Amino acid sequence: MFKKITTNLMVNDVQETLSYYRDVLGFELVGAVTYDQDFLPSPAPDMPLAFAILKRDEVQLMVQSQKSLSQDLPCFEGMAVGGSISLYMEVDQVAHIYESLKDKVEVVKDLHKTFYGMDEFYIKDCNGYVLAFGSKIQ
Template sequence: MKVNKLTPNFEVKDIRKTVEFYQSVLGFTLVMAVPETQDGIEQSFADGKEYVYALVSKDNVEMMFQRTESFKRDVFFAKDLSISASVSFYMEIEGVDSFYEHIKSEGLNPTELKTAWYGMREFYLTDNNGYILGFAEKSAE
């Protein structure tokens, strides 16, 4: 088996609010969204429409967001699980120090920025759905 790519699919309560968080705070771009009617794919949000799915990207990373009822219908194993069950998403980035300052300026409450024993300068925060996001850069030390 050859693995080509891993794209996390997050169960979320509100597609629009989640995408807005990832755009405004983390700099992701909306690639596509599927309206509640599931009658097509859109590249932007339309006023007055609700959405069940969205795909965002930044650099080489893609993330999918799927509204709770749709996710639980498609992924049977998630039926009795809560949103943000014990998983974290660890992203290696460039410029972790300045990104940390940006996160703090957004009024978010990240963990302390520190260098871990394995040589990564890192911090964690939770997104608007409670998912744990880690951001790290190889330490120069």
């Protein structure tokens, strides 16, 4: 039985990514791992990190530095950060979220109604990943 899927994004800098997701998107840190494989629930802002888990409500996201991920899985060696993936988050009150973010982020597609019954918008995060936010049209 499949249980769930959690995205692990390869990033340039875990601390920078943590700051972006926490300060701009309202995520919180679950925990982080140093390059020495120490688990830290609350690392110092200047500490180099290999990995972190972030969450907001029911959404969980893992981020791992390019260096660390390439060591764990050599198939990632030389791959570019960011790319051909978009993460779609179903949210409540997408218009409110759009208004609170639009001047702080790179919006790649403004808030719009879709033929499949969603209000949604898309942004690009600090690593070049596309994040979608959508709510069912009421």
